[in-house]
Amino acid sequence: MVPVKAAREGSRAAVLKAFDEHHLPLFRFAYRLTGSSADAEDIVQECFLALLRPGCPFDAGRTPLRTYLFGAVRNQWLKRLRRNGTAIPDIPDRADERSPERLILHAEIAGAVAEAIAQLPELQRETLILAHYEQLPLAEIAEITGADLGAVKSRLQRARASLKQMLSAYAPSAEKRQ
Amino acid sequence: MNDNELDEILNKWESPVPSDGLRTRILAPREADQRSSKTGSLGFRLRWPVFAAAGLAAFLLIAAHAVPQTRSFFAGERAPYQVDSEFLRYTDQGSPTVELYTTSYNADGSERQLSKMIPDNVPGTVATHVLETGQEILIGWFHAEHAARMRQLARVDVGCQQPRCFTAVRYLGNAAELLSNGCVAGVVTGHETILDYPTVAVRRAAGEQHRMTLWMAPGLGCFALRIVTEEKQPDGSFRKVEEKRALRVTVNR
Numbered sequence: 001m002v003p004v005k006a007a008r009e010g011s012r013a014a015v016l017k018a019f020d021e022h023h024l025p026l027f028r029f030a031y032r033l034t035g036s037s038a039d040a041e042d043i044v045q046e047c048f049l050a051l052l053r054p055g056c057p058f059d060a061g062r063t064p065l066r067t068y069l070f071g072a073v074r075n076q077w078l079k080r081l082r083r084n085g086t087a088i089p090d091i092p093d094r095a096d097e098r099s100p101e102r103l104i105l106h107a108e109i110a111g112a113v114a115e116a117i118a119q120l121p122e123l124q125r126e127t128l129i130l131a132h133y134e135q136l137p138l139a140e141i142a143e144i145t146g147a148d149l150g151a152v153k154s155r156l157q158r159a160r161a162s163l164k165q166m167l168s169a170y171a172p173s174a175e176k177r178q
Numbered sequence: 179m180n181d182n183e184l185d186e187i188l189n190k191w192e193s194p195v196p197s198d199g200l201r202t203r204i205l206a207p208r209e210a211d212q213r214s215s216k217t218g219s220l221g222f223r224l225r226w227p228v229f230a231a232a233g234l235a236a237f238l239l240i241a242a243h244a245v246p247q248t249r250s251f252f253a254g255e256r257a258p259y260q261v262d263s264e265f266l267r268y269t270d271q272g273s274p275t276v277e278l279y280t281t282s283y284n285a286d287g288s289e290r291q292l293s294k295m296i297p298d299n300v301p302g303t304v305a306t307h308v309l310e311t312g313q314e315i316l317i318g319w320f321h322a323e324h325a326a327r328m329r330q331l332a333r334v335d336v337g338c339q340q341p342r343c344f345t346a347v348r349y350l351g352n353a354a355e356l357l358s359n360g361c362v363a364g365v366v367t368g369h370e371t372i373l374d375y376p377t378v379a380v381r382r383a384a385g386e387q388h389r390m391t392l393w394m395a396p397g398l399g400c401f402a403l404r405i406v407t408e409e410k411q412p413d414g415s416f417r418k419v420e421e422k423r424a425l426r427v428t429v430n431r
Contacts, residue, residue, distance in 0.1 A: 016205070019201060019204060019205075023196065023200065023201075024195075024196075027193070027195075027196045027200075028193040031193045031194065032191075032193065037194050037196070037197075040196070041196050041197065041199075041200050044196070044200065045200060045203050045204055048204045049204060083371065106190055109187060109190045109191075110190045110191045110192065113187060113188055113190060113191035114191050117191070132185070132188055133188075133193075160181070160184060163184060163188070164179045164184050167179070167184070167187050168179055170187050171179040171183050171187070172183055172186070
């Protein structure tokens with residue numbers, strides 16, 4: 001367990017530990033929600049700075065730090081969404097045209113995945129990202145998103161069904177038929 | 179498509195890694211706090227350069243009192259707020275390095291620097307700060323008319339001039355006009371809230387091969403909370419080469 005109280009009291013080691021333990025998955029989550037590295041960094045920065053400010057409502061007795069931080073990233077994202085509207089994600093650059101064909105295809109699929117996920121409704125998008133990319137248990141996702149377990153399962157199911165449809169052209173079985 | 183196929187496709191969308199600057203930005207305010215408490219006593223291995231710099235600074239401060247233009251500052255003009263900022267430089271591959279931290283504020287539409295810090299380079303910080311202060315005083319003495327004209331312009335700190343990291347400065351035109359027109363110092367490209375302050379984003383050319391976008395906060399006397407400098411590429415696109423980011427705004431009561 002990370003000593004958050006020690007972190008707030010300025011212990012450099014505690015701050016480093018909290019950051020090193022949690023910043024990568026938080027950044028990945030924020031990146032996939034926003035589609036932007038710069039926005040993801042801003043969100044993660046804000047979450048850690050808020051955690052260290054006096055008066056932060058985090059209670060280690062009630063919620064694990066990881067769950068709290070994922071929730072904080074989610075809230076920062078929703079705040080930006082309400083303020084700025086849905087942004088167009090930074091689609092991954094296509095590989096150099098001189099690269100082998102498989103690299104170009106990989107980049108194209110990555111771009112298609114990013115666009116498809118960006119088109120999901122927000123609640124389905126965040127659930128899918130947390131479940132697939134961060135491999136969080138559904139119960140934890142329910143706590144992060146403030147939903148019940150049934151709603152989380154339903155959102156995940158609908159998200160995956162939509163993605164199967166949107167990305168059907170890239171299915172290995174579709175390639176073989178071509 | 180079955181579930182395994184979908185998982186395989188989803189896994190092709192990889193996340194980049196965050197920049198090294200993220201860690202620095204989160205730790206920097208806390209390290210600055212700890213550093214200031216550690217240096218309360220001068221039991222510190224840089225004692226003699228600090229004393230030498232202090233002696234020179236004392237001379238400059240005494241000299242500065244003789245210069246009318248600086249008297250208002252020392253007569254107690256108090257910064258209504260201060261902004262802690264970081265300045266980054268980007269490599270060709272897009273990875274940033276923090277070159278400079280500053281604390282500054284705007285007065286009459288022009289930026290005034292309270293302090294600067296070159297990461298991991300205390301002697302360089304002291305040297306450039308003393309030399310920059312000395313230069314301003316000497317210009318005030320020997321080129322008073324020029325100094326008076328410069329004071330009417332809206333000055334903004336945009337980064338580091340390598341190799342010594344002297345503060346790179348730009349002038350955005352008449353400061354009074356800037357304040358009266360809502361901080362529009364170029365073509366307006368958008369509006370954004372930064373650190374809870376509404377800003378207007380304006381873009382202007384910065385030489386033939388560069389352009390600069392500044393996020394100006396009317397609520398902070400047109401202080402630029404963010405500046406991005408981009409370099410034109412052979413294919414006509416622009417690549418980010420420098421950036422100023424405000425980390426924190428502290429209102430002084």
